[in-house]
Amino acid sequence: xxxxxxxxxxxxxxxxxxxxxxxxxxxxxxxxxxxxxxxxxxxxxxxxxxxxxxxxxxxxxxxxxxxxxxxxxxxxxxxxxxxxxxxxxxxxxxxxxxxxxxxxxxxxxxxxxxxxxxxxxxxxxxxxxxxxxxxxxxxxxxxxxxxxxxxxxxxxxxxxxxxxxxxxxxxxxxxxxxxxxxxxxxxxxxxxxxxxxxxxxxxxxxxxxxxxxxxxxxxxxxxxxxxxxxxxxxxxxxxxxxxxxxxxxxxxxxxxxxxxxxxxxxxxxxxxxxxxxxxxxxxxxxxxxxxxxxxxxxxxxxxxxxxxxxxxxxxxxxxxxxxxxxxxxxxxxxxxxxxxxxxxxxxxxxxxxxxxxxxxxxxxxxxxxxxxxxxxxxxxxxxxxxxxxxx
Amino acid sequence: xxxxxxxxxxxxxxxxxxxxxxxxxxxxxxxxxxxxxxxxxxxxxxxxxxxxxxxxxxxxxxxxxxxxxxxxxxxxxxxxxxxxxxxxxxxxxxxxxxxxxxxxxxxxxxxxxxxxxxxxxxxxxxxxxxxxxxxxxxxxxxxxxxxxxxxxxxxxxxxxxxxxxxxxxxxxxxxxxxxxxxxxxxxxxxxxxxxxxxxxxxxxxxxxxxxxxxxxxxxxxxxxxxxxxxxxxxxxxxxxxxxxxxxxxxxxxxxxxxxxxxxxxxxxxxxxxxxxxxxxxxxxxxxxxxxxxxxxxxxxxxxxxxxxxxxxxxxxxxxxxxxxxxxxxxxxxxxxxxxxxxxxxxxxxxxxxxxxxxxxxxxxxxxxxxxxxxxxxxxxxxxxxxxxxxxxxxxxxxxxxxxxxxxxxxxxxxxxxxxxxxxxxxxxxxxxxxxxxxxxxxxxxxxxxxxxxxxxxxx
Numbered sequence: 069x070x071x072x073x074x075x076x077x078x079x080x081x082x083x084x085x086x087x088x089x090x091x092x093x094x095x096x097x098x099x100x101x102x103x104x105x106x107x108x109x110x111x112x113x114x115x116x117x118x119x120x121x122x123x124x125x126x127x128x129x130x131x132x133x134x135x136x137x138x139x140x141x142x143x144x145x146x147x148x149x150x151x152x153x154x155x156x157x158x159x160x161x162x163x164x165x166x167x168x169x170x171x172x173x174x175x176x177x178x179x180x181x182x183x184x185x186x187x188x189x190x191x192x193x194x195x196x197x198x199x200x201x202x203x204x205x206x207x208x209x210x211x212x213x214x215x216x217x218x219x220x221x222x223x224x225x226x227x228x229x230x231x232x233x234x235x236x237x238x239x240x241x242x243x244x245x246x247x248x249x250x251x252x253x254x255x256x257x258x259x260x261x262x263x264x265x266x267x268x269x270x271x272x273x274x275x276x277x278x279x280x281x282x283x284x285x286x287x288x289x290x291x292x293x294x295x296x297x298x299x300x301x302x303x304x305x306x307x308x309x310x311x312x313x314x315x316x317x318x319x320x321x322x323x324x325x326x327x328x329x330x331x332x333x334x335x336x337x338x339x340x341x342x343x344x345x346x347x348x349x350x351x352x353x354x355x356x357x358x359x360x361x362x363x364x365x366x367x368x369x370x371x372x373x374x375x376x377x378x379x380x381x382x383x384x385x386x387x388x389x390x391x392x393x394x395x396x397x398x399x400x401x402x403x404x405x406x407x408x409x410x411x412x413x414x415x416x417x418x419x420x421x422x423x424x425x426x427x428x429x430x431x432x433x434x435x436x437x438x439x440x441x442x443x444x445x446x447x448x449x450x451x452x453x454x455x456x457x458x459x
Numbered sequence: 460x461x462x463x464x465x466x467x468x469x470x471x472x473x474x475x476x477x478x479x480x481x482x483x484x485x486x487x488x489x490x491x492x493x494x495x496x497x498x499x500x501x502x503x504x505x506x507x508x509x510x511x512x513x514x515x516x517x518x519x520x521x522x523x524x525x526x527x528x529x530x531x532x533x534x535x536x537x538x539x540x541x542x543x544x545x546x547x548x549x550x551x552x553x554x555x556x557x558x559x560x561x562x563x564x565x566x567x568x569x570x571x572x573x574x575x576x577x578x579x580x581x582x583x584x585x586x587x588x589x590x591x592x593x594x595x596x597x598x599x600x601x602x603x604x605x606x607x608x609x610x611x612x613x614x615x616x617x618x619x620x621x622x623x624x625x626x627x628x629x630x631x632x633x634x635x636x637x638x639x640x641x642x643x644x645x646x647x648x649x650x651x652x653x654x655x656x657x658x659x660x661x662x663x664x665x666x667x668x669x670x671x672x673x674x675x676x677x678x679x680x681x682x683x684x685x686x687x688x689x690x691x692x693x694x695x696x697x698x699x700x701x702x703x704x705x706x707x708x709x710x711x712x713x714x715x716x717x718x719x720x721x722x723x724x725x726x727x728x729x730x731x732x733x734x735x736x737x738x739x740x741x742x743x744x745x746x747x748x749x750x751x752x753x754x755x756x757x758x759x760x761x762x763x764x765x766x767x768x769x770x771x772x773x774x775x776x777x778x779x780x781x782x783x784x785x786x787x788x789x790x791x792x793x794x795x796x797x798x799x800x801x802x803x804x805x806x807x808x809x810x811x812x813x814x815x816x817x818x819x820x821x822x823x824x825x826x827x828x829x830x831x832x833x834x835x836x837x838x839x840x841x842x843x844x845x846x847x848x849x850x851x852x853x854x855x856x857x858x859x860x861x862x863x864x865x866x867x868x869x870x871x872x873x874x875x876x877x878x879x880x881x882x883x884x885x886x887x888x889x890x891x892x893x894x895x896x897x898x899x900x901x902x903x904x905x906x907x908x909x910x911x912x913x914x915x916x917x918x
Binding site for chain 2: 316
């Protein structure tokens with residue numbers, strides 16, 4: 069592997085290349101990309117509102133009219149991200165800054181100007197189609213919204229995949245009669261969102277506390293380590309349960325809580341790195357120059373100590389997704405938002421087993437966690453000097 | 460060493476206090492929090508009775524006082540050294556007293572009594588899991604490391620990574636759905652730790668007919684001998700074919716025995732899957748593991764045959780009943796642990812195999828197996844021991860899920876019920892107990908670390 073190290077390339081680029089040279093990491097990345105596409109285009113993939121209808125010569129698109137500000141913001145953020153990735157003139161920092169500002173602007177304008185109708189009647193399109201009121205109609209690939217419980221079809225409840233002839237449910241229906249595939253697609257948003265945001269929060273807290281502990285050592289370290297120990301010794305799942313049970317259920321609270329309860333690992337890693345780095349000459353030089361603490365910690369030390377954190381973050385995303393799934397599974401998750409864990413919960417009810425409710429959502433959780441773990445492992449091997457020397 | 464342990468034990472106290480403070484402040488800061496009103500909310504009571512209940516709760520737990528005072532009151536209640544409370548709830552007589560974990564809001568029983576019932580069950584589950592985890596992970600990890608890059612290594616590498624990623628609740632739901640529900644194969648009980656009737660059973664299994672025992676043991680012995688000999692003597696190809704046929708036959712029998720059937724597609728898929736598993740067992744070079752797994756297959760086949768032949772009555776006995784109930788929960792609780800530890804063992808052994816001292820040992824003519832077991836293995840144990848500390852918290856978290864799925868009345872299930880019912884005393888006590896178990900396991904790991912590695916000293 070020694071010949072692959074080219075000094076002209078940056079460390080980050082080499083690590084990324086080594087990571088994704090592995091098939092396993094590529095498979096993981098492919099799955100996450102697929103999920104990302106599902107999450108962004110969920111309303112276009114699975115929706116009860118038709119994409120385009122022609123009624124008496126007039127065209128209209130109920131789907132676009134019913135897009136929520138969140139849908140639009142997500143779509144805008146995705147397109148912008150893809151666009152910016154191809155603009156190679158700007159530096160990384162500028163691109164990220166530009167991206168964050170633009171995404172904020174998009175979400176604010178979307179929230180201000182987009183007001184979908186409050187009342188949604190999913191059945192009207194099916195009924196209108198039955199009595200042939202439309203000239204023609206283009207529907208989404210899966211013509212069911214995640215919360216379309218299909219009351220017009222009678223009380224269907226749990227139904228095997230492809231059981232009914234007129235309605236095509238590729239993955240069957242869940243307990244309330246909504247299409248499972250549609251719910252799965254929309255739930256990928258929660259899974260990805262929880263993973264990224266919760267890990268981001270945990271990393272942020274962990275880096276700050278761990279960084280201060282490592283940099284100052286002494287009594288700050290002593291107090292910080294006790295704090296880390298406390299958060300490590302409270303069983304995370306238990307603390308999460310307590311938080312959610314007492315604070316109510318909201319996606320954002322859940323993200324914050326998973327973040328707050330899982331920072332201790334990052335703090336440990338960063339502390340160990342900083343304890344080592346603080347003795348190095350360049351850090352001593354930075355201190356001697358009288359640079360502010362913020363600059364020493366985040367501009368000089370952090371870039372050199374970030375590697376183990378990234379590996380931990382990849383595994384952390386996996387465990388954040390798992391944590392959300394466990395909470396939803398135990399009945400402490402979101403109430404009406406579709407979530408994989410909550411769907412999995414419906415698989416075994418009063419000694420009956422509904423295999424499709426276990427296989428599809430459970431499989432989705434498994435593949436997502438597996439994908440992040442594969443990428444994390446590949447990243448660890450790419451960073452670890454031991455494996456580089458063929459050891 | 461003793462002073463080190465003592466110091467660590469003393470340091471546990473502030474940490475434990477910190478843990479309870481964190482959990483307590485979460486509960487106190489919650490919107491609505493815990494007040495006497497919230498506790499009796501939803502109960503249909505006369506106004507007078509309501510007021511009496513409120514007053515009772517306020518007096519008993521000091522719920523009308525500010526949160527820090529409530530916490531101190533709770534602390535005073537649980538600590539063996541503190542103030543006695545008199546009739547009017549005033550603090551009198553500082554000194555030693557009995558410690559009291561309080562009364563559960565939810566169950567109306569004393570918390571310590573409830574915990575005394577529930578904690579041993581969770582501890583039993585964990586104590587049984589740990590040796591299983593270590594046995595499997597060391598077996599697989601050491602072999603994978605010594606045969607690096609071979610089929611077994613890559614195969615188990617991917618399998619372990621996949622197993623590690625399987626969410627516990629998915630495994631639990633699938634196991635309970637397929638192997639414990641009426642719809643498919645009712646091989647295992649759906650939940651609990653023992654059947655009610657098992658209380659009256661003798662401890663060991665019983666047969667009414669001595670001949671049955673003879674038949675059972677003869678068949679089992681024959682099965683073990685036959686299959687282990689097949690594993691040892693047969694060449695790889697016939698072995699794989701044999702195991703694939705056995706797997707496919709088993710799958711066919713399973714598919715046919717389900718009432719609704721699976722249809723042709725489902726049956727073929729199942730046969731292919733189990734044939735794949737069978738041939739995977741047959742194809743491994745790891746003779747010991749292969750012989751064990753094939754011998755196990757032999758025992759299972761023999762037992763099924765024996766139970767078909769046996770005439771007399773069979774009482775499975777308390778022990779067997781308990782094991783039968785524990786099988787699926789233990790499987791759920793162990794697989795993530797051994798998957799993770801097997802990978803760790805592999806990398807640790809691999810690192811030590813390339814160390815200078817291993818090369819020196821080889822250079823002076825020590826045999827490869829002696830290098831492995833006498834030199835390398837002992838050093839590879841060190842990371843396994845340090846990790847054992849983090850095993851306990853993850854097992855405790857796992858038992859929350861496993862106990863909820865398999866409805867085992869242990870501490871994990873109690874924890875879920877307690878937080879859902881906003882049962883403050885119970886939540887705090889469980890926090891205390893699980894925090895204590897976790898911290899003790901940390902100390903144990905550090906002590907073991909010093910025992911295994913003479914370079915480590917805490918003095």
